[in-house]
Amino acid sequence: MxxxxxxxxxxxxxxxxxxQLKALPPLSLYIHFPWCEKKCPYCDFNSHQIKDVTSSSPQGFDEVRYINALIADLETELPRTWGRQVHSIFIGGGTPSLLSAKGMDRLLSDIRARVHLEPDCEITMEANPGSVETEKFTAFAKSGINRISLGIQSFQDAQLKALGRIHNGAEAKRAIEIALEHFKSVNLDLMYGLPNQSLEDAKADVETALSFKTPHLSFYNLTLEPNTYFASFPPKLPSEDEIDAIFEQNLALLEAAGYRRYEVSAYAKKDQECKHNLNYWRFGDYIGIGAGAHGKISFPDRITRQVRERHPQTYMEAMETKGNALIESRDIPAxxxxxxxxxxxxxxxxxxxxxxxxxxxxxxxxxxxxxxxxxxxxxxxxxxxxxxxxxxxxxxxxxxxxxxxx
Known part of the structure; x- marks a missing residue:
């Protein structure tokens, strides 16, 4: 004791x-992409559904303007992190795979021109199966993306429909196959405790995920977060005892397949843990750019946190008119x-x-x-x-x- x-x-x-810090921790870079094709009813992340698809904006968002804002945002952080190598990059959202191949290449090229990346820098992009395109994934890999995180959630069509997802089970499987062809590392996000989910339903999802032998899997218990559609109109979820049984079943299946639970919701084969997330959990530093992004930067005598403007339009306007989009910047009290x-x-x-x-x-x-x-x-x-x-x-x-x- x-x-x-x-x-x-x-x-x-x-x-x-x-x-009083004797040495600074590893430094990562988080990039937030705030748009999705559809807002999921359980999602409380800073994501905004694309609404205005026009001939002048076929993607439904101004890609060039947003990337300009991201790079300008990164430049404001350079004096605070000068001389430090970037250990990992995570492009999250939203659905970053909605970026064009050209846009992603420009974003990563402009980042490399401004910060020093470690030789084995892990560069992760989140993607949804509904937005997967073979040609685009090939281009993303050529641009430097070496790790992909797919928001599968379930392989069962009824569950996907209940979750408001825009893909089906077949598309999920095809997306994994494509990702494994193009990226060094692939993570699958799965949820459990889904509406009316049985123990057998959950087992089928896990066994399907394991059949692809991806090096990393994430399992999240569906929770009803405030300010979401599900919070206002809650679906019927399994009982706590049923959820516990599903978790214990999942854990046994994963361990038997050679996956180690290295974090509450993360499982990996040997030496395949996510470097970026490990840096978060070990209280490392990270620059956060993009709408609503958070950042943490250490100095020898203080540790600081920042928060950016949350709405993408407000964020871009702030970068264009004021040169920064901060709504909070403070030292963390000891x-x-x-x-x-x-x-x-x-x-x-x-x-x-x-x-x-x-x-x-x-x-x-x-x-x-x-x-x-x-x-x-x-x-x-x-x-x-x-x-x-x-x-x-x-x-x-x-x-x-x-x-x-x-």
Whole structure:
């Protein structure tokens, strides 16, 4: 059992002063693409359905204008990250695969001209099966995309219809086949706990996903998020006991197929974990550009967060008229850093070394001695003194564990 000696005065002093970082963490780049062909009823992400498809705007959005805004946005961040290599890029949304091949090539070329990418930089793009085109995927791969994340959700037509998806099961399977032909790494997003989903339904989805042998799979429990259509008009979902049974079944199937659960919702074959998301969960840094994007940048004496304008039109207008689209830019108070750090790292099945806490927050470990001991006593935290790692029970009741550090 843990037994950290809490030196109260020094802890209080540390939380009232600025953090002191001896080294900066890895740096990633997140790019938000805010448009979708259709807004899904469960989605609470910053995505906007395309409405105005015209001859002058056949895609339904002004691609050139938005990319111009993205690159200008990136340039505003260069003085804050000068000299640092970018460890990974993630293009999320929305549906970034709606970008044209030319647009994606220009975006990545302009990024390379402005920031130094690590030689093995992971570049991920999210895509939906309904927007998959063989020629476009070939071009995306040539532009530098080396990892694709497909929003499959289910392979069953009835479930896809209930979720408001625009693809069917056959299109989902074809999209995976195309992706495997063109990209070094492929992730499949699947949901469970779907409307009227049975244990057998969930098993069929998992077994179909496993048949493609992709190196990475993500499994999310469908939740009814505020300000979504499903929140206002909730579908009939399985009971908590049924959802638990589905999860345990999924976990057993994945482990038997050689996938390791390395994060709450992420499973990977050996050495195939998502570098970008690992950087988030290890409290690394990331530039966030695009409508509604969030960013976190560390300095030797402070850690900062930023938020951009949420609506794409407002975002582009702000970049064009003011030269930035920030609606928030602040230093994280030292008293908030322990919770922000633990909120992320406790999602990891392996956790992190205790030394990582001081490396990434600039604070001594004794500032969280009390919640560490409490979490260990409740069997939510691994008692090993050199690790910050949730127990299997801690992962199961992750919200309860994280709240101890609030």
């Amino acid at each position: 843990r037994n950290y000696k809490l030196v109260l005065n020094s802890s209080q002093s540390a939380l009232s002063s600025q953090p 008293k908030d850093l322990p919770f922000e750090f633990m909120l992320n790292v406790l999602r990891l099945s392996d956790g992190v070394d205790t030394a990582t806490f001081s490396e990434r927050t600039g604070l001594p470990l004794n500032v969280i001695a009390k919640p560490l001991n409490e979490a260990s006593q409740k069997a939510l935290l691994d008692p090993h003194p050199s690790k910050l790692k949730a127990t299997p029970q801690g992962l199961r009741y992750l919200n309860n564990l994280q709240e101890l550090f609030l």
